[in-house]
Amino acid sequence: MSQIAPESRNEMAHAEEKYIKKLETEEKAGNRDGMADAYGNLGTIYLTLGHLDQAEEMFKKCLKLEEALADKEGMASDYGYLGTIYQMRNDLEQAELMYNKGLKLFEAIGSERMIEVMRTMLTNLKMKKKQGE
Numbered sequence: 001m002s003q004i005a006p007e008s009r010n011e012m013a014h015a016e017e018k019y020i021k022k023l024e025t026e027e028k029a030g031n032r033d034g035m036a037d038a039y040g041n042l043g044t045i046y047l048t049l050g051h052l053d054q055a056e057e058m059f060k061k062c063l064k065l066e067e068a069l070a071d072k073e074g075m076a077s078d079y080g081y082l083g084t085i086y087q088m089r090n091d092l093e094q095a096e097l098m099y100n101k102g103l104k105l106f107e108a109i110g111s112e113r114m115i116e117v118m119r120t121m122l123t124n125l126k127m128k129k130k131q132g133e
Contacts, residue, residue, distance in 0.1 A: 009049075016045050020042070032069055063078040063079070079105065092132070096125055
């Protein structure tokens with residue numbers, strides 16, 4: 001786990017407060033798109049801090065909302081983040097499943113840059129699997 005400077009931790013804490021408030025506001029308004037955005041940002045903060053359980057929870061909530069909104073790009077990104085979380089936990093099979101789901105969605109929407117990112121993640125994962133054999 002990388003070390004995070006105290007200044008960065010303070011910035012993260014401030015960002016976390018901001019997105020928690022945003023989430024509360026969006027929930028009251030019933031704005032699922034805004035809620036998904038807040039969950040995704042919270043997930044990114046928790047992932048950066050190494051709080052994998054909290055990050056996973058946020059990305060799963062985000063994914064559920066994006067599925068309801070039929071937001072394929074958002075869903076694909078969530079799968080990518082979940083893949084990273086599982087890879088960090090050394091759950092390589094689950095990581096591969098998530099990366100493949102993300103790749104399929106990025107292929108469906110034609111996001112060439114993100115297709116390449118997902119393929120790179122899968123290649124790195126396969127190399128990690130081979131090293132573990």
